[in-house]
Amino acid sequence: MADSGAPSTVEVLQTDSWEEALALKGAHPEAVPIAGGTDLMVELNFDRARPRVILDLTRIPELTEWGPENGRLRVGAGVTYARLIAELGDRLPGLAIASRTVGSPQIRNRGTIGGNLGTASPAGDGLPPLFASDAEVELASSAGTRRIAVGEFVTGPKQNCLADDELIAAFHIVPADGPQEFAKIGTRNAMVIAVCSLALAIWPDRRSVAACIGSAGPTPIRTSEAERFIAGVLDEHDLWSSRRPVPAAALDRFGELVEHAARPIDDVRGTARYRHHALGVLGRRTLTWAWEAYRCG
Numbered sequence: 132m133a134d135s136g137a138p139s140t141v142e143v144l145q146t147d148s149w150e151e152a153l154a155l156k157g158a159h160p161e162a163v164p165i166a167g168g169t170d171l172m173v174e175l176n177f178d179r180a181r182p183r184v185i186l187d188l189t190r191i192p193e194l195t196e197w198g199p200e201n202g203r204l205r206v207g208a209g210v211t212y213a214r215l216i217a218e219l220g221d222r223l224p225g226l227a228i229a230s231r232t233v234g235s236p237q238i239r240n241r242g243t244i245g246g247n248l249g250t251a252s253p254a255g256d257g258l259p260p261l262f263a264s265d266a267e268v269e270l271a272s273s274a275g276t277r278r279i280a281v282g283e284f285v286t287g288p289k290q291n292c293l294a295d296d297e298l299i300a301a302f303h304i305v306p307a308d309g310p311q312e313f314a315k316i317g318t319r320n321a322m323v324i325a326v327c328s329l330a331l332a333i334w335p336d337r338r339s340v341a342a343c344i345g346s347a348g349p350t351p352i353r354t355s356e357a358e359r360f361i362a363g364v365l366d367e368h369d370l371w372s373s374r375r376p377v378p379a380a381a382l383d384r385f386g387e388l389v390e391h392a393a394r395p396i397d398d399v400r401g402t403a404r405y406r407h408h409a410l411g412v413l414g415r416r417t418l419t420w421a422w423e424a425y426r427c428g
């Protein structure tokens with residue numbers, strides 16, 4: 132009989148201690164962590180991955196905790212979408228809106244933001260809001276912890292800079308001080324991978340607007356030129372204080388610059404041309420919604 136090369140047994144490492152989990156990862160660098168399993172189990176079921184060792188992180192209480200830390204929020208990697216929506220929706224509205232678009236209730240009950248970071252898919256819906264908030268990812272090993280900007284953590288399509296002995300412990304994020312939006316285009320209303328998406332955050336305290344494109348490039352893409360442009364318009368017309376509407380021409384230009392920032396490809400979900408066009412619309416739309424909320428706030 133031909134040997135498929137797949138291991139006949141899988142060793143599952145389990146612990147309820149964070150320190151022990153880090154020690155196990157150090158001792159078994161090949162071990163694949165599992166949190167909600169909503170990405171990993173699909174890989175296993177389709178025979179795209181056959182890990183010899185799996186490290187179960189579901190029993191570790193520290194990963195499911197969140198709280199304030201030095202003016203930011205520290206959110207454990209094991210916090211699920213359902214909990215993020217219920218417990219942090221007021222402080223992280225952009226991430227909560229994105230979380231509501233993830234899968235189904237079952238997926239939101241199991242799936243974690245840490246798992247979204249671990250998979251690092253350009254279509255991961257949790258990522259654009261993290262990018263638009265300049266979140267940092269906390270990585271840990273037995274040797275210590277390090278924090279890295281999420282934009283540096285994600286290094287390519289489904290690639291990140293986790294070392295073999297590291298686990299994602301948490302992410303650190305500034306709570307919203309203004310309106311945030313997330314809009315996603317899919318081929319149907321729910322249970323859909325984004326054709327493209329856009330997260331947008333208004334930061335009145337620092338008088339800036341941040342936006343990040345999802346699913347239209349190898350990684351999520353910050354829209355730096357569009358952000359600089361709109362910050363200039365808001366300052367020049369004193370719109371932060373007057374709270375008057377953003378001029379229509381500026382909304383259009385913002386949309387164009389968002390569109391130009393995208394680096395999409397043609398694939399089964401949509402063409403590059405459609406994604407460019409759609410992102411221009413999402414740019415105008417999310418800025419309009421968020422600025423309207425700021426004006427009324």
Ligand SMILES: Cc1cc2nc3c(=O)[nH]c(=O)nc-3n(C[C@H](O)[C@H](O)[C@H](O)COP(=O)(O)OP(=O)(O)OC[C@H]3O[C@@H](n4cnc5c(N)ncnc54)[C@H](O)[C@@H]3O)c2cc1C
Binds near residue numbers: 238241246254322
């Ligand atoms: C039906 C269905 C619908 C879906 N819909 C969406 C959707 O709409 N939007 C979306 O973005 N995603 C969607 N997903 C994908 C998935 O639910 C998300 O990516 C989710 O965030 C994965 O989290 P998890 O906890 O299940 O990760 P897991 O599957 O447990 O892990 C995912 C990856 O991250 C690694 N990992 C997990 N935790 C850690 C850690 N603490 N440290 C280091 N590595 C870690 C794992 O080793 C693995 O490589 C869907 C999946 C399914 C099956």
